[in-house]
Amino acid sequence: MERKHLEYFLAVASHGSITSAANSLHVAQPSLSYAIGVLEREVGSPLFRRIGRGVVLTPVGEALLGPARQVLHDFMRVQTAAQRVAGLVSGRLDISAVTTLAVDPLASYVGAFRNQHPGVEFRILDAESAAATVDLVRRGQCEVGFTEHGIPTAGMRVLDLPRQEVLAVLPPSAAPPEDPLPLSTLAELDLVTTPHGTTTRSALDRALALTGTSPRIAVETTHRAAIIPLVIAGAGATLLPRRLAMEAAELGAVVVRLDPPLARRGVLVWPPGPLSPAAQAFVDLVSAWPPADDTDDSAHPA
Template structure:
């Protein structure tokens, strides 16, 4: 059994599509199909159920997934360890992030990481919090920056805080009549809300704030891009509720930016798995994160 066969198998298992898996692995679809068929012959049972519309993991495929991940992770650790012994950190670092981190220390961190470890290819994926966390848990990403979920994280996940922030209300004061000062939740309820999609970690925070206040939240306009939220607020369609640290707020000309009462706070955190030995690129990234986070906190003080 070859490691590459397991790599192709996991790609198909994650994508549930031979075509998308082939594109992900940069090979042809017939090649990946032949590899899966050979692996099925070797193991003596099908790994996927071929359905009229798509595929799904078979019981045998479900059993193989964790073992395949362990094998590939072990091989990656071996490669990284011996590269590190030779004084060269190389390989691939797969990172995910939510939006709105442009003005944190993370861009400087990535630039410094590239200078110190030019042999590491960084694959950066932007998405919302829930799918990023799922990919870290499943091993598809080495680490990700997400909004801390309301529910407890699995014990296999470690965290480091990037920032603490709050949601703000943004609106055209000529179109939305709100009294001076912080905007109360019941006052927000009387206007069309422009905010994040249901799969966003910040939408969950907003939903929870309304629920705890005994209020019903109705988001009339959904957009994860804060620039689009602000553009709609400028068109007087409603009140945008967005992260206070988002750099787009610096361009909110002519709009009123208010805090919300009670404060709707949240954290953005880095998450990674702690149930296996991290590869050398991730260890190097985490060490650099800790150092630059400390430097950033000292500058803020």
């Protein structure tokens, strides 16, 4: 019984779908199905039962969940002991993060860490939602996670990240807007955003809720990377954290502050108990990072 087979088993159990699990693990679906089949032959019983396009655990699968998690935890303890001896010469750190926080500030943290410990590899996963980011850490699939402030984190350790100003980003063809732009004016614009339940959409909905209006969605897309190109092409306006907004400005977008000002804040989460040396060193680096809030205290949380 191989470690990766147990990792695959836990991923399928978590996602309820072989296809979704394969995507999250970045492996081919046939390879994942084959690994699950090997594990089922070793156990001597089916672990999943198909329902529609998904799967559910059989009683044997339910019984295997706890032991599988314990085995992976023990593997991590072995790696931890080895890494302590190696002094972070090598190793891997798995991180879950919502997309916007993966851009800023996670990218800066990872770059600084790699400069100090170039032998440590990173795997950064894009969870389906802010809550799913915490769930990946809670289930042991990632050691640390970057998620939105206010997401339930019971039983986890939490560190607040620097606040980020949220700016309005308009197409290059837009008429010169007021600066700062009243939220009431933003509510009258056609907007480009992601679907309900995503962090970008939630920030937009909460911002416009202050005006008592709903957003006028011109384009809704699951492709977060397409938002800035869509705005540049004239499809509509959007809200973005400052760093992403400034990247859009370099491409020609019109970027303005909001009135009242809006801000967002992420958090770093990790489980209680000892971490691997790489994870502990990473948490220490983030904890010691110089504060770089780009908002004042009057900014309303978005």
